[in-house]
Amino acid sequence: MASRRDEQQAEIRFKVMRLISQNPEMSTRQVADEVGISNGSAYYVLTALVEKGFVKLSNFKNNPRKGQYAYLLTPKGIREKSLLTHSFIERKRQEFEDLRVEIQALEEDVGLGEATAAAQSDGVDIVFCFCCLCNSHFFLKS
Numbered sequence: 763m764a765s766r767r768d769e770q771q772a773e774i775r776f777k778v779m780r781l782i783s784q785n786p787e788m789s790t791r792q793v794a795d796e797v798g799i800s801n802g803s804a805y806y807v808l809t810a811l812v813e814k815g816f817v818k819l820s821n822f823k824n825n826p827r828k829g830q831y832a833y834l835l836t837p838k839g840i841r842e843k844s845l846l847t848h849s850f851i852e853r854k855r856q857e858f859e860d861l862r863v864e865i866q867a868l869e870e871d872v873g874l875g876e877a878t879a880a881a882q883s884d885g886v887d888i889v890f891c892f893c894c895l896c897n898s899h900f901f902l903k904s
Contacts, residue, residue: 769853772846772849772850773850773853774797774799774803774807775807775811775846776843776846776847776849776850777796777797778793778797778804778807778808778811779811779816779817779835779839779842779843779846780843780847781793781796781797782808782817782833782834782835783835783840783843786820786832786833786834787832788833790804790805790808791804793807793808808833811833811839814838814842815836815838815839816835816836816838816839816842816843817833817834817835817836817839818833818834818836819831819832819833819834820832820833820834
C-alpha cells in the first residue's frame with residue numbers, strides 16, 4: 763500500500779502530465795499555478811519527468827522568445843500518464859466510497875431517514891432540510 767506522500771506525489775505528477783498534454787506550451791509558472799504547487803516544485807517535477815523519459819523539451823519553432831520551451835509527452839510518458847490516470851480514478855472511487863459510508867453513518871447517528879429531520883418546538887413540528895447544511899431551509903410540517 764502506498765503512503766499518503768506517495769499518493770500526493772503521484773497525483774501531482776498526474777496533474778502535471780495532464781496539463782502539459784493539453785497545453786504543451788505552458789510555462790513552469792503556469793503549471794505551478796494550475797496544480798497548486800510552488801514554482802520550484804513544478805520545475806522539480808518537470809525536470810524529473812524529463813529525466814525519466816516521460817517528457818521531452820522542444821523549442822518553439824516560430825517563437826521570437828527562443829528561451830521558451832514546449833513540454834511534449836513521449837510514448838513512454840503517454841503510457842505513464844495512462845497508468846497514473848487509472849490509479850487516480852481508483853483512489854478517488856475509494857475516497858468516494860469511504861465518504862459515502864461515513865455520511866451514511868453520520869445520518870444514522872442523528873436519526874436522518876430521507877435527508878430531513880423533524881424537531882418539536884412549542885407543539886409545532888418543524889422539518890429542517892439538510893440539503894445544503896445552511897440551517898436556513900426549514901418547513902412547517904403539516
